Amino acid sequence: EVQLLESGGALVQPGGSLRLSCAASGFTFSNHAMTWVRQAPGKGLEWVSGISTSGGSTFYTDSVKGRFTISRDNSKNTLYLQMNSLRAEDTAVYYCAKALFGVVPFDYWGQGTLVTVSS
Amino acid sequence: SYEVTQPLSVSVALGQTARITCGGNNIGSKNVHWYQQKPGQAPVLVIYRDSNRPSGIPERFSGSNSGNTATLTISRAQAGDEADYYCQVWDSNTGVFGTGTKVTVL
Numbered sequence: 001e002v003q004l005l006e007s008g009g010a011l012v013q014p015g016g017s018l019r020l021s022c023a024a025s026g027f028t029f030s031n032h033a034m035t036w037v038r039q040a041p042g043k044g045l046e047w048v049s050g051i052s053t054s055g056g057s058t059f060y061t062d063s064v065k066g067r068f069t070i071s072r073d074n075s076k077n078t079l080y081l082q083m084n085s086l087r088a089e090d091t092a093v094y095y096c097a098k099a100l101f102g103v104v105p106f107d108y109w110g111q112g113t114l115v116t117v118s119s
Numbered sequence: 120s121y122e123v124t125q126p127l128s129v130s131v132a133l134g135q136t137a138r139i140t141c142g143g144n145n146i147g148s149k150n151v152h153w154y155q156q157k158p159g160q161a162p163v164l165v166i167y168r169d170s171n172r173p174s175g176i177p178e179r180f181s182g183s184n185s186g187n188t189a190t191l192t193i194s195r196a197q198a199g200d201e202a203d204y205y206c207q208v209w210d211s212n213t214g215v216f217g218t219g220t221k222v223t224v225l
Binding site: 047 | 167
């Protein structure tokens with residue numbers, strides 16, 4: 001059974017940093033691209049970042065470029081999102097998701113971890 | 120950046136057919152994927168590459184894509200189909216979600 005378990009969400013002050021993790025199991029992690037998608041309270045889905053199977057290619061939405069870094073450790077079956085210079089508008093539930101093939105679509109999702117940026 | 124628009128809401132009578140559109144410039148040239156999200160839950164992929172259903176998704180869900188509009192069709196709508204639905208494309212190395220459509224089954 002495919003499982004994706006996010007962790008690391010917290011309340012953080014504006015300008016602060018946070019590192020999200022996503023522990024994967026039930027599939028060959030190194031064979032699939034992975035992604036982070038977020039959802040602000042009461043809002044729609046927003047794609048944040050994606051990473052290729054090897055980690056050699058990374059992709060970001062414009063609003064997080066230069067502030068967020070996606071990475072993966074295939075030996076630990078874990079996906080990461082390092083978030084720096086956090087802003088109030090980064091407040092959201094962050095989901096990690098597994099790509100079915102290529103970089104989209106996403107066939108399995110975690111349950112999400114809440115990041116709140118507030119003073 | 121590429122923009123994808125969806126109607127805010129669609130209502131459908133129980134047992135009837137709902138159609139949810141996803142509009143974008145020449146979206147017919149792209150692969151469109153659709154997700155269903157119920158309150159408090161993670162999204163679920165219901166259609167990929169315009170018209171393909173993942174295993175476990177009922178045949179009542181179908182998709183099409185041509186010109187500037189992609190469409191998700193829910194046939195014989197059930198109460199359990201009430202949810203938010205999002206289309207998605209990949210453009211210029213970024214994932215783009217539609218604005219989302221709330222489907223209400225009357």
